[in-house]
Amino acid sequence: MSNQNSCKEIFITTPIYYVNDVAHIGHAYTTIIADMLARYSRLVGYDTFFLTGTDEHGQKIETSAKAKGKTAKEYADEVSGKFKQLWDDFDISYDKFIRTTNEDHKIGVQKAFEKMYQKGDIYKGNYEGNYCVGCETFFTDAQLIEGEGCPDCGRATSRVKEESYFFRLSNYEDKLLKLYEQNPEFILPKAKAKEIVNFVQGGLNDLSISRTSFDWGIKLPKSMNDDNHVMYVWLDALLNYITALGYGTDEKNMKYWPAKVQLVGKDILRFHAIYWPAFLMSLDLPLPDHIAAHGWWTRDGQKMSKSKGNVVNPKEIADAYGLDAFRYFMLREVPFGQDGDFSQKALMDRINSDLGNDLGNLLNRIQGMSGKYFDFKINSKDVKKYHQKELDEIDAILNNVEQYIFNMQLNRYLEEIWKVLTIANKAIGDYEPWAMMKNNQEEQAMALVALIVNIMAKVSILLQSVMPEKILKIANSLGIEINTDLYNKLIVQKDLVDQTTIVKIDALFPRIEQPLLPSADIQEVESKVEKPRKEQDKHTQDNQEEDNLITIDQFFQTTLKVGTIIEAQEVPKSKKLLKLQVDLGEGQTKQILAGIKEYYSANELIDTQVCVVANLKPAKLMGMESQGMLLAAKDENGLSLLRPESKKIAGTKIS
Numbered sequence: 001m002s003n004q005n006s007c008k009e010i011f012i013t014t015p016i017y018y019v020n021d022v023a024h025i026g027h028a029y030t031t032i033i034a035d036m037l038a039r040y041s042r043l044v045g046y047d048t049f050f051l052t053g054t055d056e057h058g059q060k061i062e063t064s065a066k067a068k069g070k071t072a073k074e075y076a077d078e079v080s081g082k083f084k085q086l087w088d089d090f091d092i093s094y095d096k097f098i099r100t101t102n103e104d105h106k107i108g109v110q111k112a113f114e115k116m117y118q119k120g121d122i123y124k125g126n127y128e129g130n131y132c133v134g135c136e137t138f139f140t141d142a143q144l145i146e147g148e149g150c151p152d153c154g155r156a157t158s159r160v161k162e163e164s165y166f167f168r169l170s171n172y173e174d175k176l177l178k179l180y181e182q183n184p185e186f187i188l189p190k191a192k193a194k195e196i197v198n199f200v201q202g203g204l205n206d207l208s209i210s211r212t213s214f215d216w217g218i219k220l221p222k223s224m225n226d227d228n229h230v231m232y233v234w235l236d237a238l239l240n241y242i243t244a245l246g247y248g249t250d251e252k253n254m255k256y257w258p259a260k261v262q263l264v265g266k267d268i269l270r271f272h273a274i275y276w277p278a279f280l281m282s283l284d285l286p287l288p289d290h291i292a293a294h295g296w297w298t299r300d301g302q303k304m305s306k307s308k309g310n311v312v313n314p315k316e317i318a319d320a321y322g323l324d325a326f327r328y329f330m331l332r333e334v335p336f337g338q339d340g341d342f343s344q345k346a347l348m349d350r351i352n353s354d355l356g357n358d359l360g361n362l363l364n365r366i367q368g369m370s371g372k373y374f375d376f377k378i379n380s381k382d383v384k385k386y387h388q389k390e391l392d393e394i395d396a397i398l399n400n401v402e403q404y405i406f407n408m409q410l411n412r413y414l415e416e417i418w419k420v421l422t423i424a425n426k427a428i429g430d431y432e433p434w435a436m437m438k439n440n441q442e443e444q445a446m447a448l449v450a451l452i453v454n455i456m457a458k459v460s461i462l463l464q465s466v467m468p469e470k471i472l473k474i475a476n477s478l479g480i481e482i483n484t485d486l487y488n489k490l491i492v493q494k495d496l497v498d499q500t501t502i503v504k505i506d507a508l509f510p511r512i513e514q515p516l517l518p519s520a521d522i523q524e525v526e527s528k529v530e531k532p533r534k535e536q537d538k539h540t541q542d543n544q545e546e547d548n549l550i551t552i553d554q555f556f557q558t559t560l561k562v563g564t565i566i567e568a569q570e571v572p573k574s575k576k577l578l579k580l581q582v583d584l585g586e587g588q589t590k591q592i593l594a595g596i597k598e599y600y601s602a603n604e605l606i607d608t609q610v611c612v613v614a615n616l617k618p619a620k621l622m623g624m625e626s627q628g629m630l631l632a633a634k635d636e637n638g639l640s641l642l643r644p645e646s647k648k649i650a651g652t653k654i655s
C-alpha cells in the first residue's frame with residue numbers, strides 16, 4: 001500500500017435519487033458504499049470530492065406532484081429535503097448535494113447541449129415509439145412485453161409521437177465497444193460488462209433527448225430558438241456529475257473530473273455505461289475509471305414493495321441497531337454486484353459474531369490485560385523482538401487490502417481485515433500472557449499486549465471508513481488519533497505506536513439476543529422499489545440465473561394452478577391480447593389478459609385447460625385488469641400454452 005499519490009484527486013458519485021420516492025435501504029446502500037470510499041480516500045490523503053443529490057425533473061415527478069396537489073418544485077423541495085436530512089442524520093460525508101433544479105446545473109446542461117449540437121451530435125426529427133413514465137425510458141415496439149408492457153418494470157407504456165431532438169448514439173457504437181475492450185474494468189463487477197457489450201453489439205438507436213408533451217424539465221439553450229422542448233430527464237440527470245463540479249459555470253472543481261468510481265444500482269447500469277460515456281465523448285471529456293453496479297436488496301427473501309408493506313426503512317434499522325453496525329452489515333454481507341437479502345437475523349448474526357466476538361471482545365481483552373498487568377500503560381519497544389513473525393503476517397495482509405477498495409471487492413476487504421483480528425485473538429490464546437505474568441516474564445507479556453494494541457490500531461485505521469463512530473471510540477480507548485499521518489506510519493511504513501495509555505470504555509457491541517424490531521413494526525416507507533425486471537438480452541440469462549438462484553421456499557411463493565378457460569374474447573384494438581375468464585375451482589374465476597392472440601383464436605381456447613400463476617398482483621393492460629398469468633413456452637416456431645397432460649379438476653395445485 002502506498003500513498004505516493006497524496007495530491008491525487010478522487011471523485012466519487014452516487015446516482016441522484018428521484019424525488020418521487022422516500023429513501024429506502026437501496027438508496028442507503030449506494031450512499032453508504034460511496035461514503036466509505038470517500039472516507040477511505042480522504043484518510044489515505046487523496047484530495048477527495050464526494051457527490052450525491054436528487055433528480056427532480058421529468059414526467060414522473062410532474063405527475064406525482066400533481067397527484068399530491070403540489071407544484072413540481074414544491075414537491076421536489078420537500079422530498080429532496082428529506083433525502084438530505086437522512087444523509088445528514090447518517091453523517092454521510094458528501095462534499096456537495098446537487099439538485100437538478102439548481103440554476104448552475106441548468107446552465108451547465110444547456111452549455112453541454114449546445115456543445116453536442118455544435119459537434120453535430122444532435123439533430124431534430126420526429127419520435128414515434130413507446131415511453132415508460134415510471135422508468136423515464138423509450139422503448140421500441142420489439143422491446144415491449146405483449147405489445148404494451150415496459151420490459152423493465154412491466155407497467156403499461158404510452159405511445160408517444162412528437163417532434164424531438166436526437167443524440168446520435170448510433171455514431172458511438174464502435175467507440176463504446178472499443179472502450180469496453182480496452183478498459184476491462186470500466187464496468188465493475190467485470191461480469192456485468194458482458195451484458196452491456198451484448199446490448200451495444202445488438203445495435204444502438206439514436207436517442208430521443210427532448211420532449212414537448214410536458215414542461216417540467218430544463219429548456220433547450222436560447223441559441224436553439226425552440227421553446228417547446230424540455231430536455232429528456234436522463235440527459236439532464238447524467239450531466240449532474242459534471243455540472244456539480246461547475247461545468248459550464250465556475251469550472252474550478254472540474255479538476256476532480258474524471259470520476260474514480262461512479263456507483264449505480266444494476267437497474268441503471270445501461271444509462272451509465274452506454275449513454276453517459278457517449279455524452280462525455282461528445283463533450284470531449286475524459287471518461288470515469290469505473291462505473292460500479294451493485295445488486296438489489298430484498299427483505300427476508302422477498303422483493304420489497306409498498307403493497308407487501310415490507311420496504312426497509314434504513315433510519316429505523318440504524319436507530320435500533322446502530323448506524324455503524326448497519327453500515328458494516330451492508331458492506332460485509334453481500335459481495336458487491338450480487339443481490340442481497342436483509343433480515344434482522346442476518347444483521348444480528350453479524351453484530352454478535354463479527355462485531356461483538358471478534359472486534360469488540362478484542363478491545364475488552366486489551367482493556368483487561370493492560371489494566372490488570374500494566375496499569376493501562378503500554379510500550380511497543382519489545383514487540384519486534386518477540387513477535388516479528390506475527391507482524392510480518394499482519395502487515396502482508398494489510399498492505400494488500402487497498403486493491404479491494406477501488407475494484408469494489410468490499411466484502412473481501414473486510415474479510416482480509418478480519419483475518420488479522422483472528423491472528424490477534426489467536427495470539428492471546430497461544431502465548432497466554434496470564435501465564436507469562438505468573439512466571440515473571442513481564443517483558444514478554446508487555447510485548448504480547450502491545451502487539452495486540454498495535455494490531456487493533458492498524459485495523460481501526462482501515463475500518464474507520466466503514467464504522468467512523470465506533471472506530472473513533474476505539475481510537476479514544478487506544479489513545480490514538482486516526483489521521484493520514486498515523487495511516488502513513490502504521491500502514492504504509494508498517495511502524496508501531498510507540499507508547500500509549502489505554503482508556504476503559506463500555507462494550508461497543510453488546511450482544512443482541514432478540515430482534516429489536518418486531519418484524520411487523522419495521523415501518524414501511526413509501527416506495528416504488530418493486531421493479532420486476534425482464535432481462536434485455538437473452539445471452540445474459542445464464543449469468544443472471546446463476547446470480548439469482550432462489551430457494552425452494554421462494555419458488556413456493558408462486559401459486560401455480562390448473563385452470564379451465566370458460567370464456568375467451570378478443571381485446572378490441574389490441575394485436576396481441578385475448579381476454580380470458582379462467583375457472584380456478586371453488587367458485588373462483590380470474591380475468592386474465594394474455595398476449596397469445598397471434599397463436600390461438602378465442603374460440604379454440606374455450607373449455608381447454610391451462611396452467612395459471614394464481615397469486616400475481618393484478619395489473620392493468622389496455623385499461624383492463626389482468627389477475628393472473630398463463631404459462632407458455634415460446635421459441636422461433638411460435639408459442640404453446642402449457643397444459644396438464646390429462647384433464648384435472650379446475651384449481652388443482654401445480655408443484
Ligand code: ME8
Binds near residue numbers: 021026238266268295
Ligand atoms: O434511478 N436495492 O433514481 P432512483 C438496491 N434518478 N438498490 C436500490 C434498490 C434496491 N432494492 N432500490 C433502489 C434513478 N436502489 C435516477 C438516477 S443518476 C444520473 C439518475 C438504488 O431514485 C440503486 O442505486 O430510482 C438505484 O440505482 C437507485 O437506488 C435508483 O434510484
